[in-house]
Amino acid sequence: MKPVIVWFRQDLRLADHRALTAAVEAGTPVIACYILDEEAPGRWGLGGASAWWLNRSLMAFEQSLADRGSRLILRRGRAVELIPQLAEECGASAVFTQAAYEPWATANEVAVRERLAGRGIEMKRLAGALIKRADALRTKTGEPFKVYSPFWRALSSSEPPPMPLPAPDRLLAPECWPASEALADWGLDPTKPNWSVGLRETWSPGEQGANERLDAFLASALPRYDELRNRPDLPGTSRLSPHIHFGEISIATCWHMARAAADRFAAEGVRADKGLETFLKELAWRDFSAHLLVHWPDLPETPFKRDFARFPWRRNVDHLRAWQRGATGYPLVDAGMRELWHTGWMHNRVRMVTASFLVKDLMIAWQDGEAWFWDTLVDADLASNAASWQWVAGCGADAAPYFRIFNPIKQGETFDPQGTYVRRWVPEIAKLPDAYIHRPWEAPPMILASAGITLGDTYPLPIVDHAMARDEALSALESIK
DNA sequence: TTTTGAGTTGTTCGA
Protein backbone atom coordinates (compact mmCIF):
# COMPACT_ATOMS: atom_id res chain seq x y z
CA MET A 1 0.00 0.00 0.00
CA LYS A 2 1.38 3.40 -1.02
CA PRO A 3 2.25 5.65 1.92
CA VAL A 4 1.21 9.26 2.43
CA ILE A 5 3.84 11.80 3.43
CA VAL A 6 2.88 14.32 6.10
CA TRP A 7 5.16 17.31 5.75
CA PHE A 8 5.48 19.03 9.14
CA ARG A 9 6.64 22.62 9.48
CA GLN A 10 5.36 24.93 12.24
CA ASP A 11 2.92 22.32 13.50
CA LEU A 12 5.02 19.95 15.58
CA ARG A 13 2.18 18.11 17.26
CA LEU A 14 -0.01 15.06 16.90
CA ALA A 15 -3.24 16.39 18.39
CA ASP A 16 -5.62 18.52 16.32
CA HIS A 17 -3.54 18.13 13.20
CA ARG A 18 -5.79 18.03 10.16
CA ALA A 19 -3.17 16.88 7.70
CA LEU A 20 -2.02 14.05 9.95
CA THR A 21 -5.55 12.97 10.77
CA ALA A 22 -6.46 13.01 7.08
CA ALA A 23 -3.47 10.77 6.35
CA VAL A 24 -4.32 8.38 9.18
CA GLU A 25 -7.95 8.20 8.10
CA ALA A 26 -6.87 7.31 4.58
CA GLY A 27 -5.73 4.04 6.14
CA THR A 28 -2.36 4.14 4.42
CA PRO A 29 1.11 4.04 5.98
CA VAL A 30 2.23 7.49 7.15
CA ILE A 31 5.68 8.98 6.73
CA ALA A 32 6.19 12.08 8.84
CA CYS A 33 8.93 14.37 7.63
CA TYR A 34 10.50 17.69 8.57
CA ILE A 35 12.69 19.70 6.21
CA LEU A 36 15.18 22.10 7.76
CA ASP A 37 14.44 24.56 5.11
CA GLU A 38 16.66 27.12 3.50
CA GLU A 39 13.90 28.99 1.73
CA ALA A 40 13.66 31.99 4.03
CA PRO A 41 15.57 35.02 2.73
CA GLY A 42 18.86 35.59 4.61
CA ARG A 43 17.52 38.24 6.93
CA TRP A 44 14.77 35.92 8.11
CA GLY A 45 16.75 32.73 8.51
CA LEU A 46 16.13 30.85 11.76
CA GLY A 47 17.12 33.03 14.73
CA GLY A 48 19.40 31.67 17.45
CA ALA A 49 16.72 31.27 20.11
CA SER A 50 14.29 29.79 17.59
CA ALA A 51 16.92 27.28 16.50
CA TRP A 52 17.38 26.19 20.12
CA TRP A 53 13.62 25.77 20.55
CA LEU A 54 13.22 23.95 17.24
CA ASN A 55 15.89 21.46 18.25
CA ARG A 56 14.08 20.60 21.50
CA SER A 57 10.70 20.56 19.84
CA LEU A 58 11.90 18.16 17.16
CA MET A 59 13.43 15.88 19.82
CA ALA A 60 10.11 15.76 21.62
CA PHE A 61 8.26 15.18 18.38
CA GLU A 62 10.57 12.33 17.36
CA GLN A 63 9.85 10.72 20.71
CA SER A 64 6.08 11.00 20.48
CA LEU A 65 6.15 9.54 16.98
CA ALA A 66 8.32 6.69 18.25
CA ASP A 67 5.77 6.08 21.00
CA ARG A 68 3.21 5.45 18.26
CA GLY A 69 5.38 3.06 16.31
CA SER A 70 6.48 5.71 13.85
CA ARG A 71 9.42 7.92 12.95
CA LEU A 72 10.27 11.46 11.89
CA ILE A 73 12.27 11.68 8.67
CA LEU A 74 14.66 14.63 8.75
CA ARG A 75 16.20 16.23 5.68
CA ARG A 76 18.03 19.49 5.20
CA GLY A 77 17.87 21.69 2.12
CA ARG A 78 15.26 22.99 -0.28
CA ALA A 79 11.81 21.54 0.24
CA VAL A 80 10.95 22.04 -3.41
CA GLU A 81 13.54 19.40 -4.27
CA LEU A 82 13.51 17.26 -1.15
CA ILE A 83 9.76 16.66 -0.81
CA PRO A 84 9.26 15.33 -4.37
CA GLN A 85 12.47 13.33 -4.02
CA LEU A 86 11.28 11.76 -0.76
CA ALA A 87 7.88 11.07 -2.30
CA GLU A 88 9.52 9.17 -5.17
CA GLU A 89 11.83 7.25 -2.85
CA CYS A 90 8.87 6.00 -0.85
CA GLY A 91 6.46 5.61 -3.72
CA ALA A 92 4.10 7.94 -1.89
CA SER A 93 0.67 8.59 -3.33
CA ALA A 94 0.25 12.01 -1.73
CA VAL A 95 1.77 14.69 0.45
CA PHE A 96 -0.34 16.35 3.14
CA THR A 97 0.68 19.52 4.95
CA GLN A 98 -0.74 22.25 7.14
CA ALA A 99 -0.74 25.66 5.46
CA ALA A 100 1.79 28.21 6.75
CA TYR A 101 1.56 31.96 6.19
CA GLU A 102 5.08 33.40 5.75
CA PRO A 103 5.49 34.64 2.17
CA TRP A 104 8.29 32.19 1.43
CA ALA A 105 6.39 29.32 3.06
CA THR A 106 3.38 29.93 0.83
CA ALA A 107 5.59 30.22 -2.25
CA ASN A 108 7.23 26.97 -1.21
CA GLU A 109 3.88 25.20 -0.95
CA VAL A 110 2.98 26.28 -4.46
CA ALA A 111 6.34 25.19 -5.88
CA VAL A 112 6.20 21.81 -4.15
CA ARG A 113 2.64 21.26 -5.33
CA GLU A 114 3.65 21.92 -8.95
CA ARG A 115 6.63 19.59 -8.81
CA LEU A 116 4.52 16.85 -7.28
CA ALA A 117 1.72 17.35 -9.78
CA GLY A 118 4.26 16.83 -12.56
CA ARG A 119 4.89 13.38 -11.13
CA GLY A 120 1.25 12.56 -10.58
CA ILE A 121 1.44 12.96 -6.81
CA GLU A 122 -1.33 14.81 -5.05
CA MET A 123 -0.65 17.51 -2.49
CA LYS A 124 -3.22 18.44 0.13
CA ARG A 125 -2.88 21.65 2.08
CA LEU A 126 -5.08 21.85 5.14
CA ALA A 127 -5.86 24.82 7.36
CA GLY A 128 -5.23 24.88 11.08
CA ALA A 129 -2.46 27.38 11.83
CA LEU A 130 -4.90 30.24 12.40
CA ILE A 131 -8.33 30.79 13.92
CA LYS A 132 -9.51 32.02 10.52
CA ARG A 133 -7.93 31.73 7.09
CA ALA A 134 -6.59 35.05 5.84
CA ASP A 135 -9.26 35.31 3.14
CA ALA A 136 -12.12 34.40 5.47
CA LEU A 137 -12.52 37.78 7.18
CA ARG A 138 -13.28 40.78 5.01
CA THR A 139 -14.95 44.13 5.42
CA LYS A 140 -18.34 44.68 3.78
CA THR A 141 -16.56 46.00 0.70
CA GLY A 142 -14.43 42.87 0.47
CA GLU A 143 -11.20 44.46 1.67
CA PRO A 144 -8.96 42.96 4.34
CA PHE A 145 -9.31 44.64 7.74
CA LYS A 146 -6.73 47.27 8.59
CA VAL A 147 -8.03 48.03 12.07
CA TYR A 148 -8.06 45.52 14.88
CA SER A 149 -11.38 46.31 16.58
CA PRO A 150 -13.62 45.67 13.57
CA PHE A 151 -11.43 42.67 12.78
CA TRP A 152 -12.16 41.30 16.24
CA ARG A 153 -15.88 42.02 15.92
CA ALA A 154 -15.95 40.09 12.67
CA LEU A 155 -13.90 37.22 14.04
CA SER A 156 -15.77 36.86 17.32
CA SER A 157 -19.19 36.98 15.68
CA SER A 158 -18.31 34.34 13.09
CA GLU A 159 -18.08 30.59 13.57
CA PRO A 160 -15.58 29.56 16.26
CA PRO A 161 -12.67 27.38 15.11
CA PRO A 162 -13.61 23.71 14.68
CA MET A 163 -13.38 21.46 17.72
CA PRO A 164 -9.88 19.99 18.16
CA LEU A 165 -9.19 16.51 16.81
CA PRO A 166 -7.64 13.88 19.08
CA ALA A 167 -4.10 12.66 18.46
CA PRO A 168 -4.06 9.39 16.52
CA ASP A 169 -3.24 6.36 18.71
CA ARG A 170 -1.07 4.67 16.15
CA LEU A 171 0.46 5.48 12.81
CA LEU A 172 0.75 2.70 10.27
CA ALA A 173 4.43 2.21 9.41
CA PRO A 174 5.58 1.86 5.79
CA GLU A 175 7.19 -1.38 4.63
CA CYS A 176 10.55 0.29 4.60
CA TRP A 177 11.66 3.58 6.11
CA PRO A 178 13.44 6.18 4.00
CA ALA A 179 16.78 7.46 5.28
CA SER A 180 16.80 10.30 7.77
CA GLU A 181 19.48 12.71 8.84
CA ALA A 182 20.30 12.90 12.55
CA LEU A 183 18.95 15.90 14.43
CA ALA A 184 22.20 16.19 16.37
CA ASP A 185 24.08 16.82 13.10
CA TRP A 186 22.05 19.93 12.38
CA GLY A 187 23.93 21.97 14.97
CA LEU A 188 20.85 23.83 16.12
CA ASP A 189 22.09 24.23 19.69
CA PRO A 190 24.53 27.03 20.44
CA THR A 191 28.00 25.79 21.35
CA LYS A 192 30.41 28.48 22.37
CA PRO A 193 29.35 30.49 24.09
CA ASN A 194 26.47 28.32 25.20
CA TRP A 195 23.90 30.96 26.07
CA SER A 196 21.04 28.49 26.27
CA VAL A 197 21.29 27.69 30.00
CA GLY A 198 18.60 30.21 30.90
CA LEU A 199 16.35 28.91 28.13
CA ARG A 200 16.69 25.35 29.41
CA GLU A 201 15.70 26.43 32.90
CA THR A 202 12.67 28.32 31.64
CA TRP A 203 11.00 26.19 29.00
CA SER A 204 9.78 22.70 28.15
CA PRO A 205 9.45 22.66 24.35
CA GLY A 206 7.22 20.02 22.83
CA GLU A 207 3.60 19.06 22.70
CA GLN A 208 3.46 17.80 26.26
CA GLY A 209 5.11 20.93 27.63
CA ALA A 210 2.66 23.02 25.63
CA ASN A 211 -0.38 21.25 27.04
CA GLU A 212 0.94 21.44 30.58
CA ARG A 213 1.57 25.15 30.11
CA LEU A 214 -1.97 25.74 28.86
CA ASP A 215 -3.51 23.71 31.69
CA ALA A 216 -1.49 25.55 34.32
CA PHE A 217 -2.42 28.93 32.90
CA LEU A 218 -6.11 28.16 32.62
CA ALA A 219 -6.31 26.69 36.10
CA SER A 220 -4.72 29.69 37.79
CA ALA A 221 -4.43 32.90 35.80
CA LEU A 222 -7.42 32.94 33.43
CA PRO A 223 -10.02 34.67 35.66
CA ARG A 224 -7.83 37.74 36.25
CA TYR A 225 -5.96 37.64 32.97
CA ASP A 226 -7.50 40.94 31.86
CA GLU A 227 -5.96 42.85 34.78
CA LEU A 228 -2.81 40.89 35.58
CA ARG A 229 -1.48 40.29 32.08
CA ASN A 230 0.06 43.74 32.27
CA ARG A 231 2.13 42.96 35.34
CA PRO A 232 5.63 41.69 34.55
CA ASP A 233 6.23 41.11 38.26
CA LEU A 234 3.40 38.56 38.49
CA PRO A 235 2.74 35.29 36.63
CA GLY A 236 -0.31 36.70 34.86
CA THR A 237 0.37 35.72 31.25
CA SER A 238 0.06 32.37 29.51
CA ARG A 239 3.62 32.15 28.16
CA LEU A 240 2.21 30.02 25.37
CA SER A 241 3.67 32.07 22.51
CA PRO A 242 6.64 29.83 21.57
CA HIS A 243 4.49 26.70 21.86
CA ILE A 244 1.89 28.25 19.59
CA HIS A 245 4.50 29.53 17.15
CA PHE A 246 5.95 26.05 16.64
CA GLY A 247 2.49 24.56 16.53
CA GLU A 248 3.02 22.32 19.52
CA ILE A 249 -0.51 23.18 20.47
CA SER A 250 -3.19 24.28 18.05
CA ILE A 251 -4.86 27.65 18.20
CA ALA A 252 -8.26 25.91 18.20
CA THR A 253 -7.21 23.89 21.26
CA CYS A 254 -6.24 27.09 23.10
CA TRP A 255 -9.55 28.67 22.11
CA HIS A 256 -11.82 25.81 23.15
CA MET A 257 -9.89 24.83 26.28
CA ALA A 258 -10.05 28.44 27.48
CA ARG A 259 -13.81 28.56 26.89
CA ALA A 260 -14.28 25.30 28.74
CA ALA A 261 -12.13 26.50 31.64
CA ALA A 262 -14.17 29.72 31.88
CA ASP A 263 -17.35 27.64 32.00
CA ARG A 264 -15.92 25.58 34.84
CA PHE A 265 -15.04 28.73 36.78
CA ALA A 266 -18.54 30.07 36.21
CA ALA A 267 -20.01 26.83 37.58
CA GLU A 268 -17.95 27.41 40.73
CA GLY A 269 -19.17 30.98 40.97
CA VAL A 270 -15.86 32.51 39.84
CA ARG A 271 -16.10 35.18 37.17
CA ALA A 272 -13.75 34.50 34.30
CA ASP A 273 -15.65 36.07 31.41
CA LYS A 274 -13.43 39.16 31.16
CA GLY A 275 -10.26 37.11 31.47
CA LEU A 276 -11.53 34.75 28.80
CA GLU A 277 -12.46 37.54 26.40
CA THR A 278 -9.06 39.20 26.81
CA PHE A 279 -7.27 35.90 26.23
CA LEU A 280 -9.28 35.14 23.08
CA LYS A 281 -8.56 38.67 21.88
CA GLU A 282 -4.84 38.02 22.27
CA LEU A 283 -5.17 34.87 20.18
CA ALA A 284 -7.01 36.98 17.61
CA TRP A 285 -4.15 39.51 17.56
CA ARG A 286 -1.95 36.75 16.23
CA ASP A 287 -4.47 36.13 13.46
CA PHE A 288 -4.71 39.86 12.72
CA SER A 289 -0.93 40.07 12.26
CA ALA A 290 -0.84 36.93 10.12
CA HIS A 291 -3.65 38.21 7.92
CA LEU A 292 -1.84 41.53 7.47
CA LEU A 293 1.30 39.65 6.42
CA VAL A 294 -0.61 37.57 3.90
CA HIS A 295 -2.16 40.66 2.33
CA TRP A 296 0.94 42.87 2.65
CA PRO A 297 3.95 40.54 2.31
CA ASP A 298 6.45 43.39 2.71
CA LEU A 299 5.21 44.10 6.24
CA PRO A 300 8.53 42.94 7.80
CA GLU A 301 10.55 45.42 5.76
CA THR A 302 8.41 48.36 4.75
CA PRO A 303 6.41 50.81 6.89
CA PHE A 304 2.71 50.19 6.46
CA LYS A 305 2.16 53.94 6.58
CA ARG A 306 4.38 55.04 3.72
CA ASP A 307 5.07 58.51 5.20
CA PHE A 308 7.43 56.80 7.58
CA ALA A 309 9.89 56.04 4.84
CA ARG A 310 10.97 59.67 5.36
CA PHE A 311 11.47 59.37 9.12
CA PRO A 312 14.94 60.60 10.19
CA TRP A 313 16.10 57.43 11.92
CA ARG A 314 19.51 57.61 13.59
CA ARG A 315 22.35 55.19 13.21
CA ASN A 316 24.00 54.87 16.59
CA VAL A 317 25.79 51.59 17.16
CA ASP A 318 26.62 52.38 20.77
CA HIS A 319 23.00 53.12 21.63
CA LEU A 320 21.77 50.04 19.80
CA ARG A 321 24.28 47.89 21.65
CA ALA A 322 23.38 49.43 25.01
CA TRP A 323 19.73 48.64 24.32
CA GLN A 324 20.48 45.06 23.26
CA ARG A 325 22.58 44.41 26.35
CA GLY A 326 20.23 46.02 28.83
CA ALA A 327 22.56 48.89 29.68
CA THR A 328 20.45 51.97 28.95
CA GLY A 329 20.29 53.19 32.54
CA TYR A 330 16.49 52.83 32.56
CA PRO A 331 15.81 49.89 34.88
CA LEU A 332 12.60 48.62 33.29
CA VAL A 333 14.11 48.72 29.80
CA ASP A 334 17.27 46.98 31.00
CA ALA A 335 15.29 44.36 32.93
CA GLY A 336 13.28 43.53 29.82
CA MET A 337 16.26 43.26 27.52
CA ARG A 338 18.04 41.00 30.01
CA GLU A 339 14.98 38.84 30.52
CA LEU A 340 14.96 38.44 26.75
CA TRP A 341 18.63 37.54 26.57
CA HIS A 342 18.39 35.10 29.46
CA THR A 343 15.10 33.36 28.74
CA GLY A 344 14.39 34.05 25.06
CA TRP A 345 11.14 35.72 26.03
CA MET A 346 9.97 39.08 27.35
CA HIS A 347 6.75 40.09 29.03
CA ASN A 348 4.40 41.81 26.59
CA ARG A 349 4.08 45.04 28.54
CA VAL A 350 7.86 45.30 28.71
CA ARG A 351 8.18 44.53 24.99
CA MET A 352 6.16 47.68 24.33
CA VAL A 353 8.29 49.73 26.71
CA THR A 354 11.63 48.50 25.35
CA ALA A 355 10.46 48.83 21.76
CA SER A 356 9.16 52.35 22.36
CA PHE A 357 12.48 53.24 23.95
CA LEU A 358 14.47 52.07 20.93
CA VAL A 359 12.21 53.70 18.39
CA LYS A 360 11.17 56.90 20.13
CA ASP A 361 13.87 57.68 22.72
CA LEU A 362 16.85 56.49 20.67
CA MET A 363 15.15 57.07 17.29
CA ILE A 364 16.71 53.89 15.96
CA ALA A 365 14.78 52.28 13.10
CA TRP A 366 12.17 49.72 14.13
CA GLN A 367 13.68 47.22 11.69
CA ASP A 368 16.81 47.04 13.89
CA GLY A 369 14.71 46.15 16.91
CA GLU A 370 12.70 43.71 14.84
CA ALA A 371 15.93 41.96 13.76
CA TRP A 372 17.18 41.70 17.36
CA PHE A 373 13.89 40.24 18.57
CA TRP A 374 13.93 37.84 15.63
CA ASP A 375 17.27 36.46 16.74
CA THR A 376 16.65 36.36 20.48
CA LEU A 377 12.98 35.46 20.95
CA VAL A 378 11.97 31.82 21.24
CA ASP A 379 8.53 32.88 19.98
CA ALA A 380 9.90 34.91 17.04
CA ASP A 381 7.09 35.01 14.51
CA LEU A 382 7.44 36.92 11.26
CA ALA A 383 3.93 38.37 11.28
CA SER A 384 3.53 39.18 14.97
CA ASN A 385 7.03 40.60 15.24
CA ALA A 386 6.67 42.85 12.20
CA ALA A 387 3.15 44.03 12.97
CA SER A 388 3.98 44.77 16.60
CA TRP A 389 7.16 46.71 15.86
CA GLN A 390 5.30 48.75 13.28
CA TRP A 391 2.53 49.40 15.76
CA VAL A 392 4.94 50.73 18.39
CA ALA A 393 6.83 52.79 15.82
CA GLY A 394 3.54 54.36 14.78
CA CYS A 395 3.74 53.26 11.15
CA GLY A 396 1.69 50.07 11.47
CA ALA A 397 -1.89 49.14 10.71
CA ASP A 398 -4.05 50.68 13.41
CA ALA A 399 -1.01 52.60 14.62
CA ALA A 400 -0.68 54.26 17.96
CA PRO A 401 -1.08 58.06 17.70
CA TYR A 402 2.29 59.71 17.32
CA PHE A 403 2.12 61.48 20.69
CA ARG A 404 1.80 58.18 22.49
CA ILE A 405 5.32 57.66 23.80
CA PHE A 406 5.93 55.29 26.68
CA ASN A 407 7.64 56.77 29.72
CA PRO A 408 9.90 53.98 31.04
CA ILE A 409 9.82 55.39 34.58
CA LYS A 410 6.07 55.78 34.79
CA GLN A 411 5.47 52.38 33.17
CA GLY A 412 7.79 50.85 35.75
CA GLU A 413 6.03 52.50 38.67
CA THR A 414 2.61 51.54 37.37
CA PHE A 415 3.22 47.96 36.32
CA ASP A 416 6.14 46.92 38.55
CA PRO A 417 5.22 48.96 41.64
CA GLN A 418 7.52 47.20 44.09
CA GLY A 419 10.30 46.81 41.55
CA THR A 420 10.21 43.02 41.88
CA TYR A 421 10.71 42.52 38.17
CA VAL A 422 13.55 45.02 37.95
CA ARG A 423 15.31 43.57 40.98
CA ARG A 424 15.15 40.11 39.47
CA TRP A 425 16.82 41.08 36.18
CA VAL A 426 18.96 44.02 37.25
CA PRO A 427 20.38 42.69 40.52
CA GLU A 428 23.08 45.36 40.77
CA ILE A 429 20.43 47.89 41.81
CA ALA A 430 18.31 45.48 43.85
CA LYS A 431 19.14 47.17 47.16
CA LEU A 432 17.65 50.50 46.13
CA PRO A 433 14.46 51.44 48.00
CA ASP A 434 11.21 51.20 46.02
CA ALA A 435 11.05 54.97 45.59
CA TYR A 436 14.20 54.96 43.44
CA ILE A 437 14.13 51.54 41.83
CA HIS A 438 12.82 52.94 38.53
CA ARG A 439 14.86 56.18 38.73
CA PRO A 440 18.24 55.44 40.31
CA TRP A 441 19.83 58.66 39.03
CA GLU A 442 17.52 60.61 41.35
CA ALA A 443 18.60 58.72 44.45
CA PRO A 444 20.63 60.79 46.94
CA PRO A 445 24.34 59.86 47.15
CA MET A 446 23.89 58.33 50.62
CA ILE A 447 21.21 55.98 49.38
CA LEU A 448 23.22 54.98 46.32
CA ALA A 449 26.24 54.34 48.51
CA SER A 450 24.35 52.18 50.97
CA ALA A 451 22.87 50.22 48.06
CA GLY A 452 26.40 49.63 46.78
CA ILE A 453 25.82 51.52 43.53
CA THR A 454 28.18 53.81 41.67
CA LEU A 455 26.24 55.22 38.74
CA GLY A 456 28.25 55.15 35.55
CA ASP A 457 30.26 52.25 36.98
CA THR A 458 28.22 49.49 38.62
CA TYR A 459 25.08 50.60 36.73
CA PRO A 460 24.88 53.02 33.78
CA LEU A 461 23.61 56.55 33.91
CA PRO A 462 20.69 57.04 31.51
CA ILE A 463 22.07 57.07 27.96
CA VAL A 464 19.50 59.70 26.97
CA ASP A 465 17.23 62.01 28.94
CA HIS A 466 13.70 60.74 28.41
CA ALA A 467 11.98 64.14 28.54
CA MET A 468 14.36 65.58 25.95
CA ALA A 469 14.26 62.46 23.81
CA ARG A 470 10.46 62.61 23.85
CA ASP A 471 10.44 66.17 22.55
CA GLU A 472 12.90 65.29 19.80
CA ALA A 473 10.80 62.29 18.76
CA LEU A 474 7.66 64.44 18.66
CA SER A 475 9.30 67.00 16.40
CA ALA A 476 10.74 64.27 14.17
CA LEU A 477 7.23 62.81 13.88
CA GLU A 478 5.92 66.29 13.13
CA SER A 479 8.46 66.59 10.31
CA ILE A 480 7.15 63.67 8.28
CA LYS A 481 3.50 64.74 8.29
C1' DT B 1 -21.65 58.88 -2.30
C1' DT B 2 -21.65 60.83 2.05
C1' DT B 3 -21.73 60.77 6.75
C1' DT B 4 -20.71 59.20 11.17
C1' DG B 5 -18.40 57.15 14.90
C1' DA B 6 -14.48 55.06 16.35
C1' DG B 7 -9.72 53.87 16.82
C1' DT B 8 -5.22 47.88 22.32
C1' DT B 9 -1.85 49.04 25.38
C1' DG B 10 -0.02 56.88 26.87
C1' DT B 11 1.55 61.24 28.95
C1' DT B 12 1.26 65.68 30.66
C1' DC B 13 -0.75 69.68 32.34
C1' DG B 14 -3.70 72.38 34.92
C1' DA B 15 -7.71 72.62 37.82
Next chain:
DNA sequence: GTCGAACAACTCAAA
Protein backbone atom coordinates in the same frame (compact mmCIF):
# COMPACT_ATOMS: atom_id res chain seq x y z
C1' DG C 1 -3.28 63.13 45.06
C1' DT C 2 -6.95 62.82 41.51
C1' DC C 3 -9.35 63.94 37.40
C1' DG C 4 -10.48 65.45 32.80
C1' DA C 5 -8.85 67.51 28.79
C1' DA C 6 -5.58 68.12 25.30
C1' DC C 7 -2.35 66.18 22.46
C1' DA C 8 -4.25 66.04 15.61
C1' DA C 9 -5.61 64.71 12.09
C1' DC C 10 -6.65 60.92 9.46
C1' DT C 11 -8.26 56.56 8.01
C1' DC C 12 -11.15 52.85 8.44
C1' DA C 13 -15.59 50.49 8.44
C1' DA C 14 -20.27 50.56 8.36
C1' DA C 15 -24.68 52.79 7.93
